[in-house]
Amino acid sequence: MPVNCRARLPLLLAVVWVLVTGCSQQQGRDITRQLSNGKPDEFFQTSVDRMATLSMRDNLQSLYLLMGKLYLRNPNQWRQSGYPDAVSAEREIRQAIExxxxxxxxxxxxxxxxxxxxxxxxxxxxxxxxxxxxxxxxIVTAHGGRTEFYLTDSINPQFVSNAARNIEKATWLLSQRQDANGVLLLFSNEISEEGSNLSFAVEFGKIVARLDLLTQMLDERYRRIGLNYAQSLLLMNFLPVQ
Structure with missing residues (x-):
């Protein structure tokens, strides 16, 4: 090795060491920050469990947003609920669902x-x-009657997929069902000369998309469990016990 290269080697090693230790320290700080921001019960959740929990949270929030919008478009409805205002009616519906x-x-x-x-x-x-x-x-029933999910819980992907299809049908019925006088039972989406309001369809579409994504992840999760078991049989491997 030339003299000038040997002279530079310690300097290069020092630079590499600084970069490696810097990255390690940064990763350590990132992991520590993530752990400190997490909730204790997250330690008992797989990635799919966590996604299912967040998906449920977001789907219910979308549903509550739709409820508020429907009450705005149909103010005569909350008055039939027996509550003094729409806010009280919304709170009672949320509690009943959850x-x-x-x-x-x-x-x-x-x-x-x-x-x-x-x-x-x-x-x-x-x-x-x-x-x-x-x-x-x-939606809650399709997830096994739960709104939060942990290691010991299981979700049937077919039921989740069925819920998505049911919401698609319900969205269509909401825009079509009329009373005996030909008046819509509930006003939601609107397309007129004055403008369009498709926010209801958009929000329902978000719920359907989340349910379909969760279905795919659940299918893959259980498919991998089956494949891992089949591979263990093919290779005559014992299954791990810890």
């Missing part, structure tokens, strides 16, 4: 039965609250 309580206007109806009834001409009462409650309870 606490898995029945809604008085629907009796003991939940999920698909409640959804069909809320969009029927026979229903009398706060149709906005009943519709949002029905969709929310259906």
């Amino acid at each position: 606490q898995r309580r029945p809604l008085a206007a629907l009796g003991e109806r939940r999920d698909l039965v409640a959804l069909s009834y809320s969009l029927s001409p026979e229903f009398k009462g706060d149709r906005v609250g009943a519709f949002i409650y029905a969709v929310g309870s259906m």
Whole structure:
């Protein structure tokens, strides 16, 4: 090795050492920051569990946003709920969904039965609250009756996919169902000469997209479990126990 190269070698090693230790320290700080920002129960969640929990949170928030928008477009509905204002009605619907309580206007109806009834001409009462409650309870039921998910929980991807398809149908019915006089049961999307308001369809589309993405991740998760087991049989490997 030439003399000048040997002279530069310690300097190069020092630079590399600084870069490596700097990156390691930065990664350590990043990991520490992430752990400090996390909740204790996240340690009992896989990446799919965490995604399912966040997806549920965002889907319910989208649903509550839609409820507020529907009450604005249909102010006569919350007045039939028996509550003094739309805010009180919204709070009661949210609690009923998240606490898995029945809604008085629907009796003991939940999920698909409640959804069909809320969009029927026979229903009398706060149709906005009943519709949002029905969709929310259906989503929670499709996830096994839970809104947060951990290692010991399982979610059936077919039920989640079915919920997405049901919401697509419910969105269409919401824009089509009319009473005996030909008036829409609930006003939502609007296309007129004055302008267009498709925000309802957009928000429902976000819920469907999240459900479909979760379905794909669940399918892949269980597919990999099956493939790993098949590979272990093919290679005659014992399965790990820890």
